[in-house]
Amino acid sequence: MTALAPVDSWYAASANPTPSRAVLSDAITTQVCVIGAGYTGLSTALFLAEAGFKVVVLEAATVGWGASGRNGGQIVNSYSRDLDVVARQTSADAAKLLGQMAFEGGRIIRDRVKQYGIQCDLQDGGIYAAITPRQIKELQHQKQLWESHGYDQLELLDKKAIQQQVNTERYVGGTLDHGGGHIHPLNLALGEAQAFESLGGVIYEHSAVLDIQQGQPAVVKTAGGSVTADWVVVAGNAYLGQLLPQLAAKSMPCGTQVLATEPLGEERAKSLLPNNLCVEDCNYLLDYYRLSADHRLIYGGGVVYGARDPADIERLIRPKMLKTFPQLANVKVDYTWTGNFLMTLSRLPQIGRIGENILYSQGCSGHGVTFTHVAGKSLALAIQGQNERFDAFASLPHYPFPGGRLFRVPFTALGAWYYDLRDKLGV
Template sequence: MTEHTQSYYAASANAYTPFPPLEEPISCDVCIIGAGYTGLSSALHLAENGYQVVVLEAAKVGFGASGRNGGQVVNSYSRDVDVIEKSYGKDAARMLGSMMFEGGDIIRERIKRYGIACDYQQGGLFVALNARQFATLEEQKQNWERYGNDQLELLDAGQIRQEIDSDRYVGALLDKRGGHLHPLNLAIGEAQAIVLNGGRIFEQSPVVEIQHGSPAVVKTAQGQVTARYVIVAGNAYLGSKLEPSLSKRSMPCGTQVLTTEPLGAELAASLLASNYCVEDCNYLLDYFRLTADHRLLYGGGVVYGARDPEDIDRLIVPKLLKTFPQLKGVKIDYRWTGNFLLTLSRMPQFGRLENNIYYMQGDSGHGVTCTHLAGRLISEVLRGDAERFDAFARLPHYPFPGGRNMRIPLTAMGAAYYSIRDRLGV
C-alpha cells in the first residue's frame, strides 16, 4: 500500500474514510486517471453536470504535487500573458488571458459551496530583490489589470518591510485575488464532493494499460473500467510507460519544502504581518507562508528529473535564514520533496490522444490554479464546447532538446545561467 510522504500536510490532514481499490470490472461515462487536482477538478465538474465518473488513483487522493506543494493560489500561468502574446500571437493571448484568474475563483467557489476546511487565507505577494525585478512587477500589474484583475497593489521598499520582517526586498506586487491554503485538505474535500455528486473514487489502483477504442478500457491489476471517455491526469506521477508520447514532451522536477516548529502567534505575525503568502521573482524562486498553527513553511529550488535530494535541510535552511536571520536555531519539524511536471515552453499541455482520450499536464509550477481551470474546460469539451480547451490544445508541445538522456543536464545548464543573472540583478 502506498501512503503519503511524511509531510506536514499528511500529518495535519483532515480525516476521511479511505477509498477502496478497484477489484472488479465496471463501466462509466468518464474514467479519470489520477486523483490530483487535475483529476479531481475534472471529476467534480463532470459529476455536477450529471456524468458518471470514476477516478483511479495509484496511491491516495492528493498523493503527488496536489498534496505536497507550497499551498499558494497563484494566478496566471508559468509564462505570463505578455510572453504568450509574443510567442503565440494576440488571439492566443486574448483567449488565455481571459482565463488566467478563473482557476483561483473556482477554488474559492469550491471551498464555499462544499464547506472545505483547508485554512484558506486571502492575498499573495510577489517580491522583488532588485530594481529590474520590480520593473517586471510593474509591467505584470499593467498586464493583469488589462485582463480584469482590479485587486492589485504595488508596494515600495518601506511598505514591503511592514509586511515582511526581512530586508531582502525592494518592493512587491500584492494580489488579493491570490492566497494560500492547506493543499492536501483541499484535495480531500474535493474528493468528498465528487462522491456527494455520485462519482466513484478508487485508491491504491494504479493503471497498467489503456486500451484505446470506443469505448476505451482502462485496466488495473485487479479490475477494469469501460468508459466512453478517458482523461489522463497523472502529471509528474504518470510515469513513462503508460502513454510514452506524453512523457517525451515533459520532465518531472522536484521541489523541496520544509516547515519549522510552531513559532507561536506573536513571532509568526512579526514575520508576515498580514499573513500573505510570498514568492520571489528569481528564476529558481523561493516561496514561503505561515500555516494555520503558526509554523513557517518555506520551499524552493528545483531538482531536474525528480530525484529526491539527500539533505533537504542543507538546501532550504540557508535560504530560510537568509530571509529571516532572526530564526537562527529554529527547529525544523517536517521536510519533503514533491514533483511537478515541467514543459519546455513552461505552458500547460492539453490535448487528445484519440477522439475520446484526453490529457492535461505540465503546469510547470503553476498547477494549483491551472488544474482547477483544466477541470472546467474538459467538462465543457464533453458537453460540446471545445473552444476554450482548444485555445490551450493549439499551443505547440515541444520535446526537450537532447532527448531523454540529455534533457536533464541541458535544462540544468539553462537554469544555472538564469540563476547567475538573478544574483547579478541583470
C-alpha cells in the first residue's frame, strides 16, 4: 500500500519532536483495538489506558495526520447544532446529559495539557463574531440557552467592545466565550499520543486497516498483520473510507481550507487581535482565525463538499482574510493546506455500536476539537460498562443522505448555497 503523503502545513512545520513508530507486522492480541490516531482515537485510548486497559492503536498514516492535525485549532463549546436542536431530537433525560457534556471538551483538553505537560500553545478565550443584527439576536439566544444548562462563561459584546478585541470594521457585535480558546492542534495530538504511550499503550503507524472480522473477539486486519481484540473502536471519521459502508452512508467528508501568513511580528499581530483570542463568525459557511505562537495569522474558511482538494487554496481564502483585515493586503502567505472533516445530515455527531463489541464515533460536523474528547470519554466508559453517556449520544437519530453517495454532494451544496445566501442578505 502506498504511504499517505505528509501534510505541508504550518502545523507540520512547527510540530514538536515525535518518535518514529513501527508498522504492524505480526498477529497480536489486546483488550481494545482503536482504529485511528486522531483526537477521537487518542482520547479513547488515553482514558482506557488510565483505567488499566491494554490498548493498541492502528493509524493509516501518522499521529494527527487527518483533521486532528490540520484544523483551525479552536476550542469551541457545544455541538455543530446547538442544544435547543439537540433537545428536539431525543428524550428529556438524554438532552440534559448531552447539555452537560457540551461544555466538557475544553476542560478535558486543559486537564490533559496540565497533567501530561503537553506543549501546544494553549490560550484561553474565543469570540463568536456577528456580521448582521440577526446574528446578534442568535448570540443572545445562545447565551440564554447555555446559561440554562449551567454555563456562564459567555459575555455579550457590542460593536465598540468587539472592535477592542478584533481590529476590523466587519462585525456589529459578538460574544466572548471565556471557556473557549485555541491550541496548536497537531502538537496536542502528538502530546496525547505520547501520554498514552507513557502508560504502556502501543501505536502502529502506516498500518491502514483493511478489514474488520466481527465476532467475540473481533479481528482487525492490516496489510502486514492483525489485532485480535475484545473491543474495537472505530475512530477514522472523514478518513475511514469504505471500511464500514454502513457508516459512510450516513456521513460525507468535507474539505476546509486554511492559510498561514508569514510572521507578522508581535506588534503587528497584536494590532489585529490585542488579547490573542481566536475568532469565528456566525455565517453558515463561516470564517475562523487566530494568531500562532510565532505571530502568524492562521485563517480558514469555506467548505468543499465531497472533500476535493482545491487547486489554489490561497485564491479561495486570501480574499476572505482581506475582507476581515484589509490592512494585510501586502502580507505574504507562507503555508496553505486543506483538511477533511465529516458532516452528517443533521450536523449532529454519531456514536453507536455494530454488533456487541464494535463502537464508533464520527460526524463532528466542524466541532471536532472539543467533541472528540467528550466522545473519547464516553466510548471508554462504555467499554468499562458505564453506558449512560454513550447511550445519550446513541439516542440521536442518524439519517442517510437522500439519494445515497451519488447525490449527497449536490444535495448538501444546494443547502449550503441557500444558507450562504441568507447570510449575505442578512435574513
